[in-house]
Amino acid sequence: MVAPISMIYSLHLEAELKNLGTIRDFVEEAAVHLQANPTAIPNVVLAVDEMATNIIEHGYRGQPGTIEVEVYAQNEALIVQIRDRAPLFDPTQVPPPDLSLPIDDRPAGGLGIYLARKVMDDIQHRVTADNGNELTLIKNHIIQLSSGGPS
Amino acid sequence: MNFTVETVQARVPVTILTPDCDMDGSNYRDVIAKAQELQSGGTRYLLLDVQHVRYMSSAGLVALHSMAKLMAGEGSPDPTAGWDAYHAVERDRAGGAPAQFKLLNPQPRVEKLLEMAGLSTFFAVYKDRAEALAAF
Numbered sequence: 656m657v658a659p660i661s662m663i664y665s666l667h668l669e670a671e672l673k674n675l676g677t678i679r680d681f682v683e684e685a686a687v688h689l690q691a692n693p694t695a696i697p698n699v700v701l702a703v704d705e706m707a708t709n710i711i712e713h714g715y716r717g718q719p720g721t722i723e724v725e726v727y728a729q730n731e732a733l734i735v736q737i738r739d740r741a742p743l744f745d746p747t748q749v750p751p752p753d754l755s756l757p758i759d760d761r762p763a764g765g766l767g768i769y770l771a772r773k774v775m776d777d778i779q780h781r782v783t784a785d786n787g788n789e790l791t792l793i794k795n796h797i798i799q800l801s802s803g804g805p806s
Numbered sequence: 807m808n809f810t811v812e813t814v815q816a817r818v819p820v821t822i823l824t825p826d827c828d829m830d831g832s833n834y835r836d837v838i839a840k841a842q843e844l845q846s847g848g849t850r851y852l853l854l855d856v857q858h859v860r861y862m863s864s865a866g867l868v869a870l871h872s873m874a875k876l877m878a879g880e881g882s883p884d885p886t887a888g889w890d891a892y893h894a895v896e897r898d899r900a901g902g903a904p905a906q907f908k909l910l911n912p913q914p915r916v917e918k919l920l921e922m923a924g925l926s927t928f929f930a931v932y933k934d935r936a937e938a939l940a941a942f
């Protein structure tokens with residue numbers, strides 16, 4: 656049986672770097688409303704910011720576009736979905752750095768992706784029905800159900 | 807993005823640069839440009855006071871690294887290089903904290919980012935301005 660999800664907080668805006676602060680504030684406020692552990696929220700905000708920055712800088716590459724962010728809770732997990740219409744790119748396919756290798760032999764990839772992976776429990780990518788990107792960022796055991804839980 | 811710039815005569819002349827907002831993908835190039843402007847104007851010792859920076863992303867880290875390189879007279883690495891920029895940071899980290907660039911007053915979120923990126927010991931970090939100035 657699939658666990659019910661909470662109310663979904665949604666933000667839709669132009670994919671411009673000047674909007675990164677708005678995205679961060681939105682994710683932080685939604686996480687607070689969903690009763691996420693306050694000490695864990697900054698990591699989620701960082702991961703979303705890094706992914707949104709990648710989409711705007713390397714996905715749209717200065718071309719106009721939109722970015723949509725949804726935040727909700729499912730059981731004790733906080734889930735953030737980011738959708739865009741930039742060219743298809745799956746950041747989960749960027750190989751994780753092999754820290755046993757010499758630095759210069761490590762595969763290239765985004766520093767932001769590295770940090771986002773480090774702070775989230777799971778990141779998934781799928782192609783949407785209208786051929787866009789959808790990233791799902793999951794942080795487990797962050798919602799404080801004991802205090803009433805999300806509704 | 808606005809900055810406060812102050813020059814203090816310590817053992818050497820130190821420029822104290824204080825940005826007034828968060829450092830992220832929207833403005834990290836502005837920070838690097840300001841450091842380039844200062845370096846062109848003769849600044850060789852830079853103390854970055856980040857007391858007003860509540861949030862910093864990996865783009866901000868790249869700006870910090872670029873400033874350290876500029877003060878060392880090595881030019882600024884390509885800020886869009888992603889892991890390549892990170893490689894450069896790690897290579898430099900092996901050589902110890904850069905003497906000409908120091909960080910003052912990082913807030914807890916910034917300190918945590920430095921820690922996660924393994925850079926908390928690469929940049930000399932101070933909480934006390936007088937102590938930071940005396941370290942140049």
